[in-house]
Amino acid sequence: MPKQVDGEQRRADIADAVLRLAARDGLPAVSLRAVAAESGLNIGSVRHYFDGQRDLMRFAMRSTIDRVTARLERRRESLRPFAELTRDEAASQLTDFLAELLPLDAPRRAEATVLVEFLIAARVDTDLADLAHEALRGTLTLARRIIDAMTRDALLPPGAADLEAERLAALLDGLTFRCALDPAATPPQACRDVLRAHLASLPRP
Template sequence: MPKQVDREARRRDVVDALFRVVVRDGIQRASLRTVADEAGLNIGSVRHYFAGQEELMRFAMRSMLDRVGDRLRRRIEEFGELSGLPAPRIRDCAVELLGELLPLDDSRRAEVTVLVDFSTAARTDPALDDLARETATATRALVRRILARLDTAGGLRPDLALDTETERLTSLLDGLAFTAVLRPDVLAAGTCATVLRAHVDDLGPATG
């Protein structure tokens, strides 16, 4: 009998190969042929699972968004209720969550690299624009949710405007992520973590 192939598993294998090509060579080199070679498949097999380059790119970008989103939701659930914790510990939780969006280790660096390349490509590719917009919107929603939880738990100064702080913090995360991926010789992962920590601590209530 012919071997049964799990269609969704094979599509994920192709997407993982696409991510490796993007991280190593850039999105401009991620053609169906190079992705097929990376996955150890012939191009006809890749076309069996994806009608063309656009479908593959959209599926890959959606997979990346879902992967990061699911991980963040799990982390938020793990932290549980923050009220009653000391303000510094509350901010520790926020830093850990927000750090998931920064290239602080090899796994997150690969994710951020892919997202940076996709977001840049979407500037001139209408086929990716809606997903790039969704990424930007989802990042802001996540940042605002974290800040709102900090505020409710007493981890923020009472005079802060959450809408303004959401944009400030989102812009900081974007700047750190893009620079650390594009110029790792200029901005190291450790510095990203230090800057994020300093910013979140500055949002806290005065002590002493």
């Protein structure tokens, strides 16, 4: 009997090969032939699951966004309500939570590096523009929800939400970029320290 192939798992495996290639060699190195070699498949198998390189790239970018989102959702379930926390406790909890977005270990560094590559490519590639917009807006949306929750629980003064959400999103984007592209200059602990210092310095009510 022929071996049954899980199509979704095969697509996920191929997307992982794209991420490894892009993290190691850059996005220009990603071709159907290179992905086939990286995933241990023949090129016909890759073409069976993806219409072409554009389809493959979109799926890989979608997968990267989704896995980061899923990791944040899992962490969110264990967060304590801000109403139960002091300012310092809230800053520590948020540092641990938001660190999931930062390239602080090898898997997250690979994700962040590839996401940076995709975002830069999307500047001139309209096929990726909507996903790039989603990724960038996602960081701001997350920052806004956090700041709004802190304001509701009297950890931040009223009227500061818009500015503080923009500041937090910009810090997360900047740390991601710096830590992904030059991890030696901005090591993981430095990223955490900068994030923790920012959260602790938010205006008090």
